[in-house]
Amino acid sequence: MTNEVFPESLALTEGDSVLQIAWDDGHVSRLRLNVLRAECPCASCKGHHPSQSLNLTAEQFPDIRITDLAPVGRYAYSISWSDGHNTGLYTLRSLREMEDSA
Numbered sequence: 001m002t003n004e005v006f007p008e009s010l011a012l013t014e015g016d017s018v019l020q021i022a023w024d025d026g027h028v029s030r031l032r033l034n035v036l037r038a039e040c041p042c043a044s045c046k047g048h049h050p051s052q053s054l055n056l057t058a059e060q061f062p063d064i065r066i067t068d069l070a071p072v073g074r075y076a077y078s079i080s081w082s083d084g085h086n087t088g089l090y091t092l093r094s095l096r097e098m099e100d101s102a
């Protein structure tokens with residue numbers, strides 16, 4: 001992929017448990033929200049060093065929902081979760097490179 005791929009549309013599917021992203025090159029990503037939550041890249045989840053990581057797993061978030069999703073410039077989305085966590089910045093590149101989980 002290149003840096004020049006952008007989302008054309010985002011939608012919540014499967015009873016709001018899956019984030020579906022349609023990219024402008026035709027690719028569609030389907031990301032389960034509990035997997036996305038466990039992959040939160042923020043410093044309190046991942047730590048500044050791998051030894052500080054909370055090692056979150058998708059199983060810890062069976063009923064997680066997105067309460068807000070806002071673009072940050074043209075490179076990332078800020079996601080607010082139903083558990084109150086909202087410090088994760090998901091870059092377009094990281095979202096695009098995540099394996100489909102749904």
Ligand SMILES: [Zn+2]
Nearest residue numbers: 040042045088
């Ligand atoms: Zn986090």
